[in-house]
Amino acid sequence: MTASPWAGKAGALRPGTAAAATAGVTPFAVGLLLAAALQYAVGPAVGPFFSDLLIKIGINVILAVSLNVVNGYTGQFSIGHAGFMAVGGYAAGALTYYTSMLAWGGPQVQGGVFGVGSALFVGACLVGGLVAAAAGWAVGLPSLRLRGDYLAIVTLGFGEIVRVLLQQTQDVPFTADEARALSPVEMATHLGGSLGFSGIPFYTNLFWVWCFVTLTLLVAYRLKESTFGRAFLSIRENEIAAEAMGVDTTRYKVRAFVIAAFFAGVAGALFAHKIGTTLNPRELGFMKSFDIVIMVVLGGMGSISGATIAAVLLTVLPEALRGAADYRMIVYALMLVLVMIVRPQGLFGIREIWELPPFARRRGR
Amino acid sequence: MSLVAPGHPLLELQDLHVHYGAIHAIKGISLSVRQGEILTLIGSNGAGKSTTLRAISALVRASGGRILYRGHAIQGYRADQVVGMGIAHCPEGRGVFPAFTVRENLEVGAFLRKDREGIEADIETAFTRFPVLRQRARQPAGTLSGGEQQMLAISRALMCRPALLLLDEPSLGLAPQVVQTIFAIIREINRAGTTILLVEQNAHMALQVAHQACVLDVGTVVASGPAADLARSDEVKKAYLGGH
Ligand SMILES: Nc1ncnc2c1ncn2[C@@H]1O[C@H](COP(=O)(O)OP(=O)(O)OP(=O)(O)O)[C@@H](O)[C@H]1O
Ligand SMILES: [Mg+2]
Numbered sequence: 001m002t003a004s005p006w007a008g009k010a011g012a013l014r015p016g017t018a019a020a021a022t023a024g025v026t027p028f029a030v031g032l033l034l035a036a037a038l039q040y041a042v043g044p045a046v047g048p049f050f051s052d053l054l055i056k057i058g059i060n061v062i063l064a065v066s067l068n069v070v071n072g073y074t075g076q077f078s079i080g081h082a083g084f085m086a087v088g089g090y091a092a093g094a095l096t097y098y099t100s101m102l103a104w105g106g107p108q109v110q111g112g113v114f115g116v117g118s119a120l121f122v123g124a125c126l127v128g129g130l131v132a133a134a135a136g137w138a139v140g141l142p143s144l145r146l147r148g149d150y151l152a153i154v155t156l157g158f159g160e161i162v163r164v165l166l167q168q169t170q171d172v173p174f175t176a177d178e179a180r181a182l183s184p185v186e187m188a189t190h191l192g193g194s195l196g197f198s199g200i201p202f203y204t205n206l207f208w209v210w211c212f213v214t215l216t217l218l219v220a221y222r223l224k225e226s227t228f229g230r231a232f233l234s235i236r237e238n239e240i241a242a243e244a245m246g247v248d249t250t251r252y253k254v255r256a257f258v259i260a261a262f263f264a265g266v267a268g269a270l271f272a273h274k275i276g277t278t279l280n281p282r283e284l285g286f287m288k289s290f291d292i293v294i295m296v297v298l299g300g301m302g303s304i305s306g307a308t309i310a311a312v313l314l315t316v317l318p319e320a321l322r323g324a325a326d327y328r329m330i331v332y333a334l335m336l337v338l339v340m341i342v343r344p345q346g347l348f349g350i351r352e353i354w355e356l357p358p359f360a361r362r363r364g365r
Numbered sequence: 366m367s368l369v370a371p372g373h374p375l376l377e378l379q380d381l382h383v384h385y386g387a388i389h390a391i392k393g394i395s396l397s398v399r400q401g402e403i404l405t406l407i408g409s410n411g412a413g414k415s416t417t418l419r420a421i422s423a424l425v426r427a428s429g430g431r432i433l434y435r436g437h438a439i440q441g442y443r444a445d446q447v448v449g450m451g452i453a454h455c456p457e458g459r460g461v462f463p464a465f466t467v468r469e470n471l472e473v474g475a476f477l478r479k480d481r482e483g484i485e486a487d488i489e490t491a492f493t494r495f496p497v498l499r500q501r502a503r504q505p506a507g508t509l510s511g512g513e514q515q516m517l518a519i520s521r522a523l524m525c526r527p528a529l530l531l532l533d534e535p536s537l538g539l540a541p542q543v544v545q546t547i548f549a550i551i552r553e554i555n556r557a558g559t560t561i562l563l564v565e566q567n568a569h570m571a572l573q574v575a576h577q578a579c580v581l582d583v584g585t586v587v588a589s590g591p592a593a594d595l596a597r598s599d600e601v602k603k604a605y606l607g608g609h
Contacts, residue, residue: 227476234473237462244422244456246448246477246525302464350464 024218031214039113039207051206055274057315058209059267062216064295064311065304066263069220071293072302072350073229074256075236076144080155081264082288083162084132086281088265090166090191092128093200093272093279096120097172098187100201101179107199113207121203125212125269132265133258140257145250159289166281167194174199196280197272204273212270216263220304223259232256233302233350294332298339300346305353310346369435371401375529375560376421376452382429383413383420390416392584393430398529398562398577403555405563405571405592407605408581414564415457417581418531421562422454423447434529449477453527457534457564459518463507467498470506470517474524484524491520494550512543519550529560536567548574568605572596580605 043051067081099120100107110117135158143154169191173179182190191197223229231252234242243249272279295314299306318328339346348356369375376398383391391413398404406414419425421432423444432440439447448454453474462470471491475484492499495516501509506517515535522530535551536544544567552574555561565571571592572578578595580588588601595601 230469230473231476233465234462234476237464238460240424241456241460241462242473243424243444244448244454244460245473245521246445247473248443248445 024222027218028214031218032211035207035210035214038210039205043206052275053315053319054206055204055209055270057312058206058213059270059274060292060295060311060315061213061308062263062267062270063292064299064307065216065220066260066267067292068296068299068302068304068307069223069232069256069260071296072300072307073224073232073236074253075239075301076253076257077149077152078155078257078260079152079286079289079293080139080157080159081260081292082284082286083155083159084136084261084264085268085271085288086159086162086166086284087135087268088128088132089268089272089279089284090197091131091265092121092124092269093197094187094191095124095127096203096273097197097200098179098182099124101173101176105176107201109201109203113205117201118203118208121201121273122208124273125208125266128269128272129262129265132268133262135265136258136261137254140254140261144253144257155289156286159286163281163285166191169193171195172197172199192279194281196278198278200272200277200279202273202275202277204270204275209270212266216266217304217308219259219263224302224304228252228255236302291332294336297336297346300343300348300350302350303346303348303352306346306348309353369400372399374398374433375400375435376562377433378417378421378430379433380430381417381420381427381432383416383425384428385416385425390584391420391427394581394584394586395430396579396586396589398560400560401555401558402577403551403561403563403575404577404579405565405568405575406579406581407565407568407571409605410566411583412581413584414581415533418454418456418533418562418564421447422452422531424454424456445477448525448527451526451528452531453522453525453529454531455518455522455533455535458537459511459514461506461509461514461517461521464505466503467506467509467517468502470521471524474521477525487524487526491523494553495520512539512547515539515543515547516550519547519554523554523559527559529562530554531562531564533564534566535563536565536570544570568601 038054063081063085067078070076070078097107100110104110139154139158143150169189170193172190172192173182231242231247234245234247235249235252239249268284271277291314295310296307298314299308299310318325321328321331374397378394378396381391381394394417406417408414416425420427423442427440431438434450434452439450462473465473468488471488472484475487478484497513498517498520501513506514509517519532519535532551535547539547548570551561551563563571563575572595575592578589578592579586580595580601588595588598
């Protein structure tokens with residue numbers, strides 16, 4: 001046994017901030033190129049149906065990989081991810097809708113993929129993420145102090161509260177004049193109620209979705225390989241021992257929760273601006289949260305590649321089973337039971353696909 | 366924090382109380398661990414030994430009394446802050462991170478340290494001390510035997526270079542030979558300068574390696590003094606050294 005295979009690995013565990021920043025550049029550039037290829041080559045080639053599927057896949061990958069930071073890395077059990085998606089989606093949707101109304105007199109898309117409208121949209125995605133992150137902090141701080149299952153209950157309640165509150169909102173104004181008559185506070189209470197928020201401009205496309213997928217995957221990966229990731233995973237492995245090793249468990253749990261909420265908010269924003277979406281509180285309720293939880297459990301709690309692959313599978317599967325939509329939950333349940341019997345740790349467990357045989361040997365692990 | 370000369374108290378408990386809800390687990394314990402010593406805390410099941418260690422490392426909150434470390438009151442600090450002060454806790458039942466490799470476990474032990482070279486050197490020290498850990502370096506810790514896990518847990522606690530090591534039943538469930546090894550290592554760690562507060566069921570072994578001893582019973586100290594004296598005391602013999 002030599003220590004050499006570890007020399008590089010140990011270095012990768014605690015990258016300096018500068019190293020961490022530059023190490024992300026190349027993969028991010030690759031991700032951007034892929035996103036551009038999807039937008040300009042793949043999308044036109046496969047047509048609108050499959051483009052839409054690729055967008056849905058991207059959004060679900062963001063949701064699953066981000067929930068994995070909480071449920072997988074830190075071993076907490078959040079079942080309200082769709083609640084953060086809703087918060088981000090409504091915040092971003094309202095921002096672009098009302099800004100478009102006030103600035104351009106209507107909710108039409110302005111400019112091309114890199115036009116002024118897209119700038120507003122990307123800004124709105126980030127704002128949606130930040131608002132969701134703030135909600136995550138408010139929910140996480142009190143509930144993550146406690147050990148055990150409080151988080152599941154609190155996040156479940158949070159998702160329901162968000163749904164009910166959104167259902168109480170007023171109709172969205174249809175004309176620029178009606179929109180101008182509202183104060184900003186009133187705008188926040190005119191989000192379409194239980195009928196849904198329609199008219200949000202359709203800015204979401206393959207390029208922007210897969211840019212954010214790249215960002216999510218990169219952040220998730222850098223997190224896992226950093227000191228942060230070590231802290232997250234040690235909490236999941238043994239919270240008391242982690243605390244005894246000097247990990248401030250509450251702080252790290254809250255951090256994981258806030259990061260996850262941010263990306264759920266971004267996913268919600270992308271969803272809100274997707275062609276054909278009418279943002280509806282019911283659609284972003286418990287069932288959606290449950291879908292995301294299944295992706296994480298199926299992929300292996302803690303595995304980024306596992307969550308990604310599970311998200312792809314579980315987005316394609318319902319489309320394939322479209323004729324049997326009523327049986328979707330039965331198929332899900334059976335699949336979960338099967339995985340729990342055959343591989344209780346999920347498809348990949350805590351590890352990544354390249355860390356498992358037969359890939360592992362080539363990388364010396 | 367000031368340095369403590371050998372023989373002076375590194376850690377003092379003054380009238381420590383701990384409650385778990387309505388349960389009064391520690392009812393006013395006072396003891397003092399001197400720099401460079403091994404003090405062993407013995408007593409029957411449920412006496413409050415583990416609770417005492419948890420209170421020191423802030424895993425549970427003391428409900429009364431004072432915990433002085435290097436002369437400063439440290440109750441009220443968080444667990445991670447206490448680790449940062451140089452107090453490492455090797456919890457009961459080992460508590461390794463099962464899905465982490467042996468090496469990753471050791472790295473988490475050095476969580477608060479930033480000196481990568483020092484960490485590597487200390488991992489090397491651990492591997493030299495317990496060669497079996499080197500062989501298992503890339504194996505998930507959950508697949509180690511009980512004795513190997515205990516060796517890992519002790520090594521992991523040492524990774525933060527503690528001045529004071531809290532060891533909770535390191536011999537629990539181990540074969541006699543392995544127990545011998547563990548105790549030899551405990552002595553060696555102490556000789557290398559680490560003060561140790563050792564909780565043990567195996568009073569016989571504990572009284573052999575320790576300098577001082579304290580006997581706990583339902584949350585209070587019932588006897589204390591030099592370990593050799595306690596080992597000779599009829600009462601302790603009868604109650605804890607297999608006199609029944
Ligand atoms: N989390 C807890 N909640 C409630 N009571 C507890 C808790 N932990 C310990 N106790 C109680 O506190 C008392 C002391 O427990 P402690 O674990 O400190 O004993 P111990 O001396 O370490 O025993 P053992 O030798 O069996 O490990 C016991 O009566 C126990 O039941
Ligand atoms: Mg105990």
